[in-house]
Amino acid sequence: MSWRDALTMATREVRRRPGRALLTVLAIALAAALLSALLTIAGTARTRVLTQLSHGGSLAGILVEPNFPDPSQLTLDDPVPGPPNALTPAAIARIGSLRDVLTVLPVVTATTEVIPPALPPAGSSLCPRERAGSSQRSCTDTGGAHQGDGAPSTVATPIFSTSVIGADLARSGTLPLTLLAGRLPADSVTEVLVGEQYLDELGINESRASEVLGTRIELADFSLIGDAPLTRYITAEIVGVVDQQMTSGDIVAWPKLVAGIVASESPTESGPASLPPIEGAVVIAKQLTEVSSVRTGIAGIGYSTTAPVGLIISVSRYLHVVELVLSGIGIVALGIAALGIANALLAAVRERRREIGVLKAIGAKDRDVLRMFLLEAGTLGIFGGVLGTLLGIAMAAAIGANANAYLHTQGLAGVALSIPWFLPLGSVLGSTVVALVAGVLPALRAAHLPAREAVDT
Amino acid sequence: MKGRSPAVLVALGVLASLAVSGCSAGSSGLRGPPLQRGGSAVTYVSIDEGSLPDPRFTWQQQFYRSALPPWAVAYDISDEDFVAGSSSLQAESELIGEVTTLRPTVVTVSLGPIEIADRISAPTFAAALGRLLAALRRDAVPTVLVANVIPIPIPGRQQLVASYNSAIAVVTKLEGGVLVDVHAALLKLSSGDPAALFTHSSDGPVTVFASEGLVPRGAALFAQAFEKAMKHHPDSRR
Numbered sequence: 001m002s003w004r005d006a007l008t009m010a011t012r013e014v015r016r017r018p019g020r021a022l023l024t025v026l027a028i029a030l031a032a033a034l035l036s037a038l039l040t041i042a043g044t045a046r047t048r049v050l051t052q053l054s055h056g057g058s059l060a061g062i063l064v065e066p067n068f069p070d071p072s073q074l075t076l077d078d079p080v081p082g083p084p085n086a087l088t089p090a091a092i093a094r095i096g097s098l099r100d101v102l103t104v105l106p107v108v109t110a111t112t113e114v115i116p117p118a119l120p121p122a123g124s125s126l127c128p129r130e131r132a133g134s135s136q137r138s139c140t141d142t143g144g145a146h147q148g149d150g151a152p153s154t155v156a157t158p159i160f161s162t163s164v165i166g167a168d169l170a171r172s173g174t175l176p177l178t179l180l181a182g183r184l185p186a187d188s189v190t191e192v193l194v195g196e197q198y199l200d201e202l203g204i205n206e207s208r209a210s211e212v213l214g215t216r217i218e219l220a221d222f223s224l225i226g227d228a229p230l231t232r233y234i235t236a237e238i239v240g241v242v243d244q245q246m247t248s249g250d251i252v253a254w255p256k257l258v259a260g261i262v263a264s265e266s267p268t269e270s271g272p273a274s275l276p277p278i279e280g281a282v283v284i285a286k287q288l289t290e291v292s293s294v295r296t297g298i299a300g301i302g303y304s305t306t307a308p309v310g311l312i313i314s315v316s317r318y319l320h321v322v323e324l325v326l327s328g329i330g331i332v333a334l335g336i337a338a339l340g341i342a343n344a345l346l347a348a349v350r351e352r353r354r355e356i357g358v359l360k361a362i363g364a365k366d367r368d369v370l371r372m373f374l375l376e377a378g379t380l381g382i383f384g385g386v387l388g389t390l391l392g393i394a395m396a397a398a399i400g401a402n403a404n405a406y407l408h409t410q411g412l413a414g415v416a417l418s419i420p421w422f423l424p425l426g427s428v429l430g431s432t433v434v435a436l437v438a439g440v441l442p443a444l445r446a447a448h449l450p451a452r453e454a455v456d457t
Numbered sequence: 458m459k460g461r462s463p464a465v466l467v468a469l470g471v472l473a474s475l476a477v478s479g480c481s482a483g484s485s486g487l488r489g490p491p492l493q494r495g496g497s498a499v500t501y502v503s504i505d506e507g508s509l510p511d512p513r514f515t516w517q518q519q520f521y522r523s524a525l526p527p528w529a530v531a532y533d534i535s536d537e538d539f540v541a542g543s544s545s546l547q548a549e550s551e552l553i554g555e556v557t558t559l560r561p562t563v564v565t566v567s568l569g570p571i572e573i574a575d576r577i578s579a580p581t582f583a584a585a586l587g588r589l590l591a592a593l594r595r596d597a598v599p600t601v602l603v604a605n606v607i608p609i610p611i612p613g614r615q616q617l618v619a620s621y622n623s624a625i626a627v628v629t630k631l632e633g634g635v636l637v638d639v640h641a642a643l644l645k646l647s648s649g650d651p652a653a654l655f656t657h658s659s660d661g662p663v664t665v666f667a668s669e670g671l672v673p674r675g676a677a678l679f680a681q682a683f684e685k686a687m688k689h690h691p692d693s694r695r
Contacts, residue, residue: 115512115513117513118511118513118514156511156513159511189528190527190528216522218512218513218518218522220512225534225555225558225559226554226555228534228551228552228555229534230532230533230534230555231512231532231533231534232530232531232532233512233518233521233530233531233532233533234528234529234530234531235521235522235527235529236527237527260528260530
């Protein structure tokens with residue numbers, strides 16, 4: 001019996017029992033789909049997280065602080081004892097010249113009073129309830145902070161103190177900064193980002209972050225002029241809400257705006273010429289594995305550092321475990337599918353004993369029968385694999401779309417689906433191999449069936 | 458000075474002002490480089506009778522936010538405990554040096570009610586105001602907006618208010634400032650009855666914005682009056 005004859009007979013058998021063949025193909029397809037989808041999702045997560053962590057991404061950043069007595073430095077995991085050592089532009093350049101340093105971003109800060117709009121957004125926890133027992137809150141019908149003669153109708157938003165952090169926002173991708181809503185400031189002297197503390201002060205939670213976008217705040221700096229108290233105000237529009245880990249502070253802006261808060265001269269559209277002292281720096285190592293040596297180099301220059309290396313390694317390990325678990329689930333599914341194929345083929349062998357006996361009686365050899373059953377299993381595996389791979393990619397795309405919709409509601413950037421070229425190929429080949437392996441036992445049983453015994457049944 | 462007409466009082470005040478400042482009268486004295494669109498620094502200082510604890514409800518801040526470009530800087534040289542410029546005389550002696558140090562490009566001046574309550578004569582006030590505006594002119598402040606006195610319903614002071622407003626109009630014009638008619642704006646807000654704007658105490662009317670319901674409306678009205686005057690300033694190039 002030639003290969004062609006064996007293939008013809010195998011496909012004919014598949015067509016003769018379409019219900020069983022379909023169920024078998026579906027079992028393989030579902031298993032292959034599950035494995036493909038899980039591997040696609042795990043691969044995407046790995047690409048997005050691990051690549052960013054280990055190749056100069058924001059979490060591979062090292063925070064550097066000037067070396068001087070400062071209670072906030074207790075949070076550093078590598079404080080360098082010694083004399084005061086301010087971070088100067090020369091020091092920044094020196095750090096930048098260290099081996100394995102990808103980039104150095106200086107960070108400037110200024111302490112300021114933040115003056116939000118007088119009225120909080122509607123629905124804020126600061127707003128009074130519309131009526132007793134109602135969960136609805138309203139700040140819309142107040143006519144300002146007060147109405148009526150001397151009777152405050154609501155509590156005005158509080159004026160609070162915080163630090164304004166200035167950094168090169170054109171390099172935001174390498175800063176430990178996540179945009180939760182809105183956009184990054186385009187204008188260097190009139191636009192800012194706010195953090196979660198600002199939302200807390202306004203009595204709203206993170207899911208309503210977009211409500212503060214487009215509002216204007218004033219930033220006030222207090223000093224003396226002669227013997228008189230002097231308050232300096234600048235205004236800025238909130239264009240985004242962020243979570244940042246650069247240093248303590250709740251307003252993030254371009255350095256020129258920070259300079260404008262404390263500058264003796266007035267800022268212009270292009271900003272003042274001089275910048276405030278550097279309060280810290282974010283150093284990005286070229287690779288995750290080089291973070292430690294870069295930190296040693298910075299400590300050698302005389303500055304304290306902190307870096308989330310332990311966190312990165314832990315995240316990496318957890319992701320690997322997640323990948324193993326997801327792969328395990330897919331393999332278990334494929335195993336179940338293999339058992340299904342074996343069961344279906346064993347049933348086919350039982351049903352076709354007489355046919356096998358006739359084939360052997362007219363001269364078919366054991367290997368011909370073996371080849372026929374293996375080809376039948378392989379055909380089911382190929383069809384199941386192709387169908388399952390397509391289904392798996394569709395499942396991953398649907399899960400990705402749902403995940404992106406959730407991320408967008410949270411003000412985060414979406415995730416692009418990452419399908420490696422070898423995944424569809426491997427999935428089809430793997431399904432075929434599993435089907436062939438599952439078909440070996442029934443095929444051997446059929447092949448070794450004595451012709452007389454087979455015909456007599 | 459009892460028995461003299463307001464016009465005579467104003468004339469005396471103006472003459473005294475010019476004599477002290479040592480400068481000749483001219484309508485362009487305070488008009489230096491105008492505000493420019495793009496690239497220019499805009500610094501705003503107010504000389505007035507103090508501010509509220511929360512700056513968001515002051516007319517100065519409303520004017521700053523609505524009338525000036527977003528990159529403008531505002532300075533406040535007083536707080537709730539320290540009111541350096543509570544009268545024009547105080548402003549002249551204690552504030553003017555600090556104000557000019559800040560190199561402002563826009564200055565708003567709103568003074569008078571405290572002097573009126575203290576029965577200071579219009580010529581004395583006019584002379585002090587003239588010295589103040591002359592100092593700003595010497596410092597080449599491009600835009601100086603001077604408010605007249607709001608309608609104060611203290612019995613027997615209406616004449617003094619009228620005298621002050623005449624003096625302010627003349628001195629402002631002579632020193633090249635821009636007059637802001639808050640008097641008319643407040644009369645409009647009160648529908649012709651200024652007493653409706655005041656909370657009365659045993660010491661007399663306290664302030665035009667003592668009634669909390671009038672704080673935002675009154676502040677907005679003040680700010681709008683200043684903004685309107687600045688827009689109509691012939692040399693303003695905003």
